[in-house]
Amino acid sequence: MQLKLHRLGLLLACACASLATHAATPAVAAAPAETAPAEAQRMQWFADAKFGIFIHYGIYAVDGIDESWSFFDGYVSYDHYMRQLKGFTAADYHPQAWADLIRESGARYAVLTAKHHDGVALWDTAQGLNVVKDTLAKRDLVGPFVQALRKDGLKVGLYFSLIDWSYKDYPGFTKAESRYDAKADPARWNRFVQYYQGQLRDLSQRYNPDLYWFDGDWEHSAAEWHAKQDREMLLARNPGAIINSRLAGYGDYATPEQGVPITRPPQKYWELCLTMNNSWGWQPNDHHFKSANQLIRILADTIGMGGNLLLDIGPRADGTIPAPEVDTLKQIGRWTHKHAEAIYGTQAGIPKDYYAGSSTLSKDGRTLYLFVDGRPNGPVLVKGLMNRVLHARVVGNGTTLDTQVVGKPYWSKVPGLLYVTVPPAALDPEVTVLALTLDGPVRLFHDEVKPIESN
């Protein structure tokens, strides 16, 4: 993917800004009344869900170009970009088929771009551009999808861009041109705030999503956005709602984008958003799809570090989902359904010093799930495990496994090396998952290993 330098700059700036905010304000800054147990309860479904689907659906799929950024970056003119309004039909939009596919993939929630930075809303807004009055779609695309998700027992997330590069009272327009300076004309800025907050209120009243996925906070400060007010308004409507981090410090969870974290992120809740190829929306020339195997491994890695994966799809302008994406979601679905107990409702696994791969733990910490990439040519090794393994098996297959502990002299405190032998016939074609039932909640050896002076 071509990394646009200014965007990288923006991302870095945001990362620093959000680090600064995290350092300065506790996570519950916006809702001081919320106790830690109440927060944990509100976040529970999200923490348990592990896997969600992001959907970038908008007029940018007509020409198959970058969502919003293509005119902001000057790749096409604004007028050229907006001509796509005339080609957006949603003629084959079947929200129940989307929801069913999402459920089949094993995702437990989905996030739909209700409005991207281009300002074209997918529902019938009172003001601004929307697909109901400005395109041939002529219908609300959000409501039916929300209903379909709920019918399938999936949680509903709506993406909402704070930035609206189309709106007459929004300062930013393109990289080269801005309408005005918000600080110099607070009354005009305030008109924008009224407008966008009206849309947010409308979204919350009509659809009452379980999760709000904000984006674009980097163009203004929390005070300018009135971010605290947004949070309070949304939580007043639905006290159980969850808000992502991109609300200028007033969100609930971190949102690393594209880069799979190397080490476990410090935040309690986080979600990696990731494209299947290199584009958020549908782009016919982008064939750089990650394979189902790579995505399954990324999912295992992510949940092993205590995060969620929000995997993106980009439907075509008519509402159909491209075949490679459908196929990949089905392949992921086979794997997630087979290994459900090692995925949903689990917690981060053990550090990679102990098991050189991804792992998760059951909520009670008594079952350790080991994700085995590829085909091991010898037994799988776990180090430093203080527990006794009562039973070892292959998840979704039932095969009981032989375990062996070696290198444990009776006088040493260091646990021996635990080897688990996996018969080749029990291997999964993608990633095999082993379950070790422990004699109690997991305990790892942490003491310094000292040289033996005498024995």
Ligand code: GLC
């Ligand atoms: C970035 C991009 C946006 C995309 C989003 C998804 O913020 O600006 O186009 O929708 O990431 O995470």
